[in-house]
Amino acid sequence: MSNQTQDFEAMQAAYADLLVRTGLNVQPGQSVRILAELGHRTFAQQVVRAAYTAGAGYVHVEWMDPVTDYIRLNQAPEERLGYVPAYKIARHQQMLDEHWAMLSLVGTEFPNLFDGVDPARMQKDRMGTSQQMRFWSSRVSNSDVAWCVAAVPNRAWAVKVLPDLPPDEALSTLWETVFQVCRLYEPDPIQAWAAHGQRLKQAIAFMAQKQVRGVRFLDPTPGPDGKPSTDLTVGLTDRPAWVGASSVTPQGVEFVPNIPTEEIFSSPHRERVDGWVRISKPAFPLQREVIGMVVRFAHGQVVDFSADQGEEILASFFDIPGARRLGEVALVDVRSPINRSGIIFYNILFDENAVCHIAFGRAYSAGVAGGEQMEEDALHALGINDSSIHLDVMIGTETMQVWGLCADGQDVLLMQDGRFVQAVAG
Numbered sequence: 001m002s003n004q005t006q007d008f009e010a011m012q013a014a015y016a017d018l019l020v021r022t023g024l025n026v027q028p029g030q031s032v033r034i035l036a037e038l039g040h041r042t043f044a045q046q047v048v049r050a051a052y053t054a055g056a057g058y059v060h061v062e063w064m065d066p067v068t069d070y071i072r073l074n075q076a077p078e079e080r081l082g083y084v085p086a087y088k089i090a091r092h093q094q095m096l097d098e099h100w101a102m103l104s105l106v107g108t109e110f111p112n113l114f115d116g117v118d119p120a121r122m123q124k125d126r127m128g129t130s131q132q133m134r135f136w137s138s139r140v141s142n143s144d145v146a147w148c149v150a151a152v153p154n155r156a157w158a159v160k161v162l163p164d165l166p167p168d169e170a171l172s173t174l175w176e177t178v179f180q181v182c183r184l185y186e187p188d189p190i191q192a193w194a195a196h197g198q199r200l201k202q203a204i205a206f207m208a209q210k211q212v213r214g215v216r217f218l219d220p221t222p223g224p225d226g227k228p229s230t231d232l233t234v235g236l237t238d239r240p241a242w243v244g245a246s247s248v249t250p251q252g253v254e255f256v257p258n259i260p261t262e263e264i265f266s267s268p269h270r271e272r273v274d275g276w277v278r279i280s281k282p283a284f285p286l287q288r289e290v291i292g293m294v295v296r297f298a299h300g301q302v303v304d305f306s307a308d309q310g311e312e313i314l315a316s317f318f319d320i321p322g323a324r325r326l327g328e329v330a331l332v333d334v335r336s337p338i339n340r341s342g343i344i345f346y347n348i349l350f351d352e353n354a355v356c357h358i359a360f361g362r363a364y365s366a367g368v369a370g371g372e373q374m375e376e377d378a379l380h381a382l383g384i385n386d387s388s389i390h391l392d393v394m395i396g397t398e399t400m401q402v403w404g405l406c407a408d409g410q411d412v413l414l415m416q417d418g419r420f421v422q423a424v425a426g
Contacts, residue, residue, distance in 0.1 A: 008172075011179050012043060014189060015150075016050040018182065018259065022193050023148030024101040025255045028055040031100045037064050039109040040152045047103065056101075066110045073117045073125060081121055082128015092136045095145070099251065102140065102147040106349055111160045114287040119316040122286050127320065130388035141364055142372045143247040146255035151349055153178055160346055181260045181337040181350070193256065197245035203264050203331070203425040207242040207404065210412050214272065214405035215329055217356065221399050223278060223294070230395060232297070233405070234329045234358065235272025237382045239369040242266045247366070260338060262353040265330035267367025269383035271300035273326050277358070281344060281351055281394040285310075285317035289346075293393065300325050302360075320361070322387025328359035328367070333425070334398050334418035348392050355396025355418065361387035 020026050032051045036044040044061055051059045073081070095102070114122065130137070140147050158170040165173060179185060186192035219230040244264035246254050279293040292308025302324040305314055318324050332355050338345070339354040363384045365371035371379060380386065402415035413421055 008175070011175075011184060012046055013050070014184055015179065015182065016043065016046040017053075018184065018189050018193070019047060019103060019148060019150050020050040020054050020056075022190050023150060023256050023259050024051075024103055024146050025253050026051055026054045026056050026101050026146075027253060029057040030055075031058040031060070031095075031098060032056045032103065033095055033100050034059065034061045034103045034105065035064065036061060036105040036152070037066065037107075037109060039154050040105045040107070043152045044105060047105075066108055066113055070110075070113050070117065073114070073121055078121070078124070081125040082132070084129055084132040089132065089135075092133070096136065096139050099145055099249070101255075102145060104147070104149045105152045106149060106347060107151040107154055107157050109154050109156045111156055111346060117287075119286050119288065119313055123316055123320060126286070127388045134388075138376075141362075141366075143249055143255075143257075143366065146249055146253050147257055148255060148259060149257065149349055150182075150259045151178060151347060157347070161343055177341050177343060181341060183260075183337075193259075197256070199425055200244040200261075200264055203420065204242045204244055206424045207264070207266075210404055211407035212236070212242075212404035212412070212414075213238075213240060213407050215331070215414070216403045216405060216411075217277065217395060217400060218402075219278070219397050219400045221397070229278040230276065230397075230400065232275040232277040232358075232395070233273070234268050234326065235405075236266055236329075237269045237368055237384065239371075239382060240266050241367055241369040241371065243364070243366045258349060258353070260350065260353055262336040262338065263330040263332045263357070265328050265364075265367065267363040267365075267371075267384055268326045268329050269300070270325040270363075270385040271383060273297045273300045277395050279393045279395060280355060280397050282346065283391070283393040284346075284348065285313055285391050288313045290314060297326075317360075317389075317391070320387065320389055322362065322385055323360050323389055323391070325360070325385045325387075326358055327361045327363035327385045327387065327390055328357075328392070330357050330359075330392075331402065331414065331420070332356050332396060333415070333420050334396060334400075351394055352392040355394050356400065356402065356415075357392050357394045357396065359390055359392045361385065361389040361391055 048059045153174040158174040162170040183192040214235040217232045221229045223229040242264050276296040283290045290310030294306050296304040398418045400418045404412045404414045
């Protein structure tokens with residue numbers, strides 16, 4: 001075995017260890033579920049090894065195959081789209097009851113596979129599945145269990161991301177980039193993540209201190225109509241909370257839901273969004289690519305939209321109940337390692353952590369102070385949006401100015417030219 005191969009395997013092992021110890025913070029005797037594609041097999045095995053080393057009592061790998069999903073979406077009887085067998089519901093309920101830690105590995109081997117699926121069939125399947133699995137997704141999003149999402153590079157993804165490189169070089173470069181943005185080249189990656197988390201918490205503390213109740217995004221760069229390309233005001237609820245870096249389960253276990261992560265986010269009031277915004281990077285509603293998307297809001301709802309590519313996909317997407325209102329607003333400094341890489345990852349885990357973003361659809365209860373302990377009716381009364389979907393789209397640019405709209409009526413500058421001002425994050 002060459003030294004280069006040994007070094008690569010050592011970096012993968014360090015990555016697996018980071019996901020287990022920082023991402024999930026696996027506790028002694030805890031069960032762990034790993035969701036992975038068949039193409040993630042080698043790395044998933046390293047995560048299994050790291051989990052047992054960390055003291056896990058049982059580790060289960062749940063394998064996914066996008067090709068069989070594609071066949072089902074195209075050929076299954078329409079009345080069976082969205083079907084969820086009882087055993088799957090029971091299995092997920094047991095994982096919740098026993099407080100399993102959940103790791104999802106993303107990075108598909110088939111980046112454009114679902115382009116050939118009728119968006120209406122995909123929408124029906126997604127909505128049906130989401131409704132039946134709501135008990136699961138709501139508990140996970142409320143941090144009732146420790147969970148983490150991370151990525152595994154593969155050849156197909158690498159070629160899509162780095163098309164000008166030979167396939168082998170593209171794959172090795174993508175792995176190196178993932179290691180870099182996940183801080184694995186630091187002398188102590190786990191300590192580096194702890195320090196990074198503290199910086200994000202400083203920004204969160206600033207938002208609380210200033211009692212920020214809304215955010216205005218202004219990009220003065222002229223759009224096709226000569227107006228600023230973005231002028232969007234996102235109002236929050238009357239009990240806003242800003243969240244970032246780590247979360248904590250009811251048992252007091254601290255975990256990091258996304259690795260990498262560079263954001264602080266909150267949940268908008270579903271009726272307090274006005275203005276327009278131009279999406280700055282590709283978006284993927286219904287797993288289809290949309291480029292050059294422009295959206296206009298009035299009283300919280302999308303009232304007009306267009307796109308240079310994929311406008312018909314947007315039309316199908318916005319037919320989903322709740323999809324025309326926002327469920328998240330997030331601030332990300334353009335100096336993030338992901339944005340500095342200069343790569344469009346075509347993977348929301350990375351791309352949403354490049355620049356500021358918003359999300360259509362379901363809101364997170366964590367974006368409301370005390371929201372994780374509140375019933376859905378109470379959250380709805382506070383203005384939280386509800387939907388079967390949650391779609392992040394990037395809006396940040398290096399010419400974006402961002403102000404916080406404070407409870408006392410004052411405005412405070414949060415970001416200048418896409419960068420946090422020193423008072424916010426140091």
